[in-house]
Amino acid sequence: MAHRLVLRRLWTLSVNDIRCLPTSTASVASSCYSTSLQSSTTRVSFLSPSRSLPRALPHTSRREVSFNVQDSEDFTERVINSELPVLVDFHAQWCGPCKILGPRLEKAVAKQKGRVAMAKVDIDDHTDLAIEYGVSAVPTVIAMRGGDVVDHFVGIKDDEELDSFVSKVIGQ
Structure with a gap:
């Protein structure tokens, strides 16, 4: 053996x-x-499950394109207190249009190469945040800069509309 x-x-x-x-x-x-x-x-x-790599892997400092909000404190820290403009995607697991919009929105944010962040908020898990920001339908995307709401939309948009929305939010 x-x-x-x-x-x-x-x-x-x-x-x-x-x-x-x-x-x-x-x-x-x-x-x-x-x-x-x-x-x-x-x-x-050989027999220890946690052996170290023979050499260190190169570290890349790549900023995440999007992140899931964990709770109200996390929302305050990562969205309201953010130095970058943040797009907040209010969505739900059961929402078909949300599943279509999410990847499109992430792609539009990724094109900006770190000039904007994206927070994802599941309304079933964070009902208090949805109520606080007046979300009555999903998907709802709210653009925030410096803790203030600067723009929003409800529903699906095509790729060109999303690109222009993101560009408008970051001020291009």
Whole structure:
């Protein structure tokens, strides 16, 4: 049983991990009963589920196109106190037009490359926010800048209308 586990771990190794393996078969055979193999410079653990990557992955600082609002405090922090203009998409899981508008709106926001953010608010989960902003039908999109409502629309719009709406919100 143990040798199958070791073979499975060996099979899933990356090329960099294999380079760290010892070259003599005697050291491999003697270490099959331990939880790790030891090379001259690097110790690679095969049986631990949380082993580190051989080298660090490059970190990219990409801003999220959209985010889901978790609660009223999250809404205040990420929407009202935002330095960027924010489009707030009030939607519901059961709403067919919302499922059509959401990806289109995300695409229009993504074209702006970080000059505008998009918050998604599920009205079933956050009824208080929907009532506070006068949402009576979904989908409703409200544009906010500096905590103030600057524009809104209700229903579906085509891609060109969404692009012009987003451009108008950011002031282009």
